[in-house]
Amino acid sequence: xxxxxxxxxxxxxxxxxxxxxxxxxxxxxxxxxxxxxxxxxxxxxxxxxxxxxxxxxxxxxxxxxxxxxxxxxxxxxxxxxxxxxxxxxxxxxxxxxxxxxxxxxxxxxxxxxxxxxxxxxxxxxxxxxxxxxxxxxxxxxxxxxxxxxxxxxxxxxxxxxxxxxxxxxxxxxxxxxxxxxxxxxxxxxxxxxxxxxxxxxxxxxxxxxxxxxxxxxxxxxxxxxxxxxxxxxxxxxxxxxxxxxxxxxxxxxxxxxxxxxxxxxxxxxxxxxxxxxxxxxxxxxxxxxxxxxxxxxxxxxxxxxxxxxxxxxxxxxxxxxxxxxxxxxxxxxxxxxxxxxxxxxxxxxxxxxxxxxxxxxxxxxxxxxxxxxxxxxxxxxxxxxxxxxxxxxxxxxxxxxxxxxxxxxxxxxxxxxxxxxxxxxxxxxxxxxxxxxxxx
Amino acid sequence: xxxxxxxxxxxxxxxxxxxxxxxxxxxxxxxxxxxxxxxxxxxxxxxxxxxxxxxxxxxxxxxxxxxxxxxxxxxxxxxxxxxxxxxxxxxxxxxxxxxxxxxxxxxxxxxxxxxxxxxxxxxxxxxxxxxxxxxxxxxxxxxxxxxxxxxxxxxxxxxxxxxxxxxxxxxxxxxxxxxxxxxxxxxxxxxxxxxxxxxxxxxxxxxxxxxxxxxxxxxxxxxxxxxxxxxxxxxxxxxxxxxxxxxxxxxxxxxxxxxxxxxxxxxxxxxxxxxxxxxxxxxxxxxxxxxxxxxxxxxxxxx
Numbered sequence: 001x002x003x004x005x006x007x008x009x010x011x012x013x014x015x016x017x018x019x020x021x022x023x024x025x026x027x028x029x030x031x032x033x034x035x036x037x038x039x040x041x042x043x044x045x046x047x048x049x050x051x052x053x054x055x056x057x058x059x060x061x062x063x064x065x066x067x068x069x070x071x072x073x074x075x076x077x078x079x080x081x082x083x084x085x086x087x088x089x090x091x092x093x094x095x096x097x098x099x100x101x102x103x104x105x106x107x108x109x110x111x112x113x114x115x116x117x118x119x120x121x122x123x124x125x126x127x128x129x130x131x132x133x134x135x136x137x138x139x140x141x142x143x144x145x146x147x148x149x150x151x152x153x154x155x156x157x158x159x160x161x162x163x164x165x166x167x168x169x170x171x172x173x174x175x176x177x178x179x180x181x182x183x184x185x186x187x188x189x190x191x192x193x194x195x196x197x198x199x200x201x202x203x204x205x206x207x208x209x210x211x212x213x214x215x216x217x218x219x220x221x222x223x224x225x226x227x228x229x230x231x232x233x234x235x236x237x238x239x240x241x242x243x244x245x246x247x248x249x250x251x252x253x254x255x256x257x258x259x260x261x262x263x264x265x266x267x268x269x270x271x272x273x274x275x276x277x278x279x280x281x282x283x284x285x286x287x288x289x290x291x292x293x294x295x296x297x298x299x300x301x302x303x304x305x306x307x308x309x310x311x312x313x314x315x316x317x318x319x320x321x322x323x324x325x326x327x328x329x330x331x332x333x334x335x336x337x338x339x340x341x342x343x344x345x346x347x348x349x350x351x352x353x354x355x356x357x358x359x360x361x362x363x364x365x366x367x368x369x370x371x372x373x374x375x376x377x378x379x380x381x382x383x384x385x386x387x388x389x390x391x392x393x394x395x396x397x398x399x400x401x402x403x404x405x406x407x408x409x410x411x412x413x414x415x416x417x418x419x420x421x422x423x424x425x426x427x428x429x430x431x432x433x434x435x436x437x438x439x440x
Numbered sequence: 441x442x443x444x445x446x447x448x449x450x451x452x453x454x455x456x457x458x459x460x461x462x463x464x465x466x467x468x469x470x471x472x473x474x475x476x477x478x479x480x481x482x483x484x485x486x487x488x489x490x491x492x493x494x495x496x497x498x499x500x501x502x503x504x505x506x507x508x509x510x511x512x513x514x515x516x517x518x519x520x521x522x523x524x525x526x527x528x529x530x531x532x533x534x535x536x537x538x539x540x541x542x543x544x545x546x547x548x549x550x551x552x553x554x555x556x557x558x559x560x561x562x563x564x565x566x567x568x569x570x571x572x573x574x575x576x577x578x579x580x581x582x583x584x585x586x587x588x589x590x591x592x593x594x595x596x597x598x599x600x601x602x603x604x605x606x607x608x609x610x611x612x613x614x615x616x617x618x619x620x621x622x623x624x625x626x627x628x629x630x631x632x633x634x635x636x637x638x639x640x641x642x643x644x645x646x647x648x649x650x651x652x653x654x655x656x657x658x659x660x661x662x663x664x665x666x667x668x669x670x671x672x673x674x675x676x677x678x679x680x681x682x683x684x685x686x687x688x689x690x691x692x693x694x695x696x697x698x699x700x701x702x703x704x705x706x707x708x709x710x711x712x713x714x715x716x717x718x719x720x721x722x723x724x725x726x727x728x729x730x731x732x733x734x735x736x737x738x739x740x741x742x743x
Contacts (some may be wrong), residue, residue: 002569013557013601311553315570315621317540326719432541433517436553 002320007328017301018333024297025337026344028290028415029408033345035283038403042276049269050235051079056130056264057240059247060229060257066119066214069230071250077239080144082122083230084215087221088113088203092171092180094162099200099208113175116209119217123153125231128191128265139166139187144440148211152183156190157207160309164188170210174220181216229257234268237262287411295419298330302423309427310435323424330416338409457584462529463490464624464657465514470523471680472509483509485680493624496651497659498668499676507661508550508629510677514659515547515627516540519633527625542571546618548628552610554602560588560613561598564620571621587616590646592639607634615643619650626650632667644670 011018059072088380096114120126123141128134137156152170159165166185173180193206202208218225234243240260247256302309309322427435473480483506491497491514501507512518513525516537525532532540540546546567554563561588564584568575574585587600591612593605597707602610610735618626632640644667650656652673660667668674676683 002566005569006566010557011560126663307553311555312570313538314541314547314549314553315567316514316538316540317570318538431518431537433512434552436517436549 003325004328006290007325007332010325011329011332012374019328021297021301021333022337023312025334025412026295026340027335028286028294029284029334029341029412030344032290032408032411033341033400033404035228035279035286036347037400039276039279039283040401040404042272042279046269046272046276047235049272050265053264053268054079054233054235054236055240055260055262056125056127057232057234057243058127058229058257058259058261059232059251061251062255064227064230064251066218066225066227068251069227072232072243072247074243074246076235077242077246078232080125080233081230082120082121082125083214083227083228084125084126085217085221085225087116087117087118087119087217088175089115089172089181089210089220090175090177091115092173094158094164094170096202096203097158097161097195098202099196099198099205104112114208115172116203117172117217117220117306118209118210118211119214119221121147121214125233127231129189130231130261133193134189136187138300139185140355141187141189142211142213146186149213150181150183150216151186151213152216153187153189153211154185155207155209156188157195158210159185159188161207169232172212172216172220174222176222178202178222179219181219183211183212183216229392237265248418260428278425287415289319289413290411291418294330294415295422298326298419299423302326302427304419306435313428313432313435319428322428323421326420326424327417330420331413334412334416335409338412341408342405345404454511458620462526464493465491465513466524466526466529467491467510468524470513470520470525472506472513472518473521479522483680484513484520484682487682489675491625491657493657494651494655495657496648496671497657497673497675498671499659499661499675499677499682500663500665500668501661503663505677506680510682511627511629511659511661512545515545515625517547532728544623545625545627546571546621546623548614548626548631550616550629550633552602552607552614553612554610554617556601556603558602559599560593560602560605560609560616561585563602564588564617567617568620571623573620573622582686584616584620586614587620589618591642608636608639611635612639612643615620615646620684621648624656626656626658628658630662631660632662632664640664640667647671655702657702 042245059069064083066083066085069081072078073081078129120142122144123129124143129136129141135154139153141153153171154164155169164170164185166188168185170183170185171180172183189211191206191209195205195207212220231244234240237260240262244258247258289366313319466490467487470484471482472484473482487510498508499507504567508673509518516525516532519533519537527535527540527544554560555566558566561581561584564587565580567573568580568584574580578586585595585598589595593609593616597605597609602613605613611631615628615631618628628647631644635643647658647660650672651658660671662668674685678687
């Protein structure tokens with residue numbers, strides 16, 4: 001392997017040239033790695049955003065039941081879903097809101113059910129919450145983990161009227177008075193709808209709306225458990241067609257209401273996709289530019305070293321060993337450059353990723369409204385919950401992984417190989433005397 | 441009376457004389473033409489020349505006469521445009537120019553052509569590694585140091601980058617590199633041009649000893665009549681044609697007195713003849729007290 005030894009001697013004997021080549025390689029590898037890291041981070045954040053934001057599809061049909069809605073929860077297609085089962089209930093031990101005036105409920109005439117109780121599986125998916133018009137002001141919402149739990153989320157006005165807070169207990173009775181339920185308040189929400197000026201039945205007042213898990217609503221319901229609608233969160237708009245097909249198969253096509261809401265997706269995911277596409281472009285442009293720059297550099301070097309090639313050929317050195325020497329030299333520069341680029345990526349990649357991926361998020365948050373259900377314990381204007389469209393996405397993680405390094409190494413070495421072998425073959429086709437004469 | 445005539449004795453079957461061994465190098469009807477756009481220049485015209493082992497040749501000729509081209513063709517650096525060059529009876533194109541250069545021929549270039557990122561020592565050991573030459577003892581480094589020392593380069597100079605050596609020192613490194621390769625044919629293009637008289641005399645003695653004691657064929661292109669006078673055979677190249685003149689007239693420097701060498705000639709001694717049976721070499725000149733480089737057997741298993 002004397003050509004490897006020669007490569008080492010050549011690198012150490014031409015320090016300034018080696019340093020220049022190393023510098024070029026570091027820049028190219030760093031840019032390539034940056035592109036890959038950015039693309040990876042954008043892809044991860046896009047996937048997170050698709051899960052968190054996604055596209056909400058509302059499915060409705062006459063005769064839709066909670067069981068049928070459950071059957072549309074197709075694994076791999078639907079990230080989250082909820083059904084909304086409205087029932088009426090009678091409060092026990094607390095007073096519902098009334099609108100006052102003639103025709104208003106609660107003024108002495110006993111209503112069949114003064115409270116509107118909605119059974120939900122995932123409160124954050126309901127339109128008022130996902131749009132952000134309604135917000136959790138205290139505690140949390142109802143999520144899939146609450147199925148079977150005795151919990152409730154009540155409106156702020158009802159809570160204030162009765163001095164209720166998170167942790168208190170509510171007693172409810174079905175409209176026919178046959179069944180009752182006890183629920184612990186886990187959250188208080190604020191509906192911005194004002195109380196009506198005209199008298200209205202109590203159950204129609206926005207303050208008399210409660211959310212409970214599906215099981216509680218079923219228990220309090222008096223008729224068949226017909227759900228108003230079901231909301232499914234899917235990753236991207238292009239999956240809506242598949243869900244539609246599935247809904248038509250499960251529910252039947254007749255009278256099916258199918259509404260796709262991708263505003264939040266467009267607001268949040270598209271910018272991330274643009275960053276990803278930009279990163280893709282960066283990777284390709286850098287790979288191409290890097291290949292050209294390195295090819296030119298190495299080609300010039302090979303031409304400059306014609307004399308050396310001629311001497312070695314005159315000594316009877318094999319051509320593949322001469323090419324091997326040049327490849328080893330370039331690879332020996334490319335690998336440390338890759339290590340330096342990886343170090344730079346580990347140190348500065350996060351900042352670059354933040355600069356690219358957070359920038360669009362900051363700009364867009366204000367333009368959206370939102371809300372939700374999962375968690376949150378804020379007060380005042382309320383907090384958004386996990387799963388709401390403008391719930392802050394997890395900060396993009398920009399980390400140098402073996403796959404990224406492998407890709408960059410592959411590209412760098414590929415460029416080195418091509419840049420060395422192609423001009424090398426051209427030169428080595430000549431006789432040694434021609435090379436020596438050219439070099440003289 | 442009859443005289444009995446003895447019956448004819450049976451004639452023993454005549455044993456065929458052994459076929460003469462081919463010369464170590466033969467140029468047969470070699471012509472070479474350069475193309476420069478539409479212009480074609482024929483540098484060598486129908487050269488026929490045999491080169492024998494154990495002989496020190498010099499090639500004289502005015503500048504531009506094609507001496508370096510002749511050397512390039514003979515050393516396998518290039519193919520002739522017409523004719524054949526053969527080593528021990530094998531056409532070089534059949535043998536492979538690379539293989540020929542690697543195993544059988546070494547060249548000392550006029551421009552030295554050293555590897556400039558290496559030290560003098562590394563230049564020599566690299567050549568040994570490439571050609572697979574194995575010194576008898578002490579390893580390649582030690583042998584290279586001995587060679588360089590024999591040419592007047594001490595250890596400090598040997599371990600210095602060749603760019604930091606003078607022209608004469610670089611020329612000696614180039615010579616050491618060629619000697620280290622231990623080949624059958626040694627070609628040199630103006631090898632003493634940058635050397636002082638003493639060193640040049642020492643180099644000439646080394647060439648003579650390589651030819652006469654180690655049985656190598658040494659071909660030197662030179663303008664030096666003094667060097668030519670020390671060689672066994674002097675060839676003159678003029679207008680693309682090679683002629684030979686007697687060595688005893690070579691030193692006069694009178695060109696054109698040679699005779700054409702269209703017909704192949706063979707040495708009086710066979711190439712296989714032991715060196716001691718070859719013509720004795722001229723006496724060693726005063727400036728040649730340097731030690732002769734030790735012979736370097738080539739490894740049998742190199743490829």
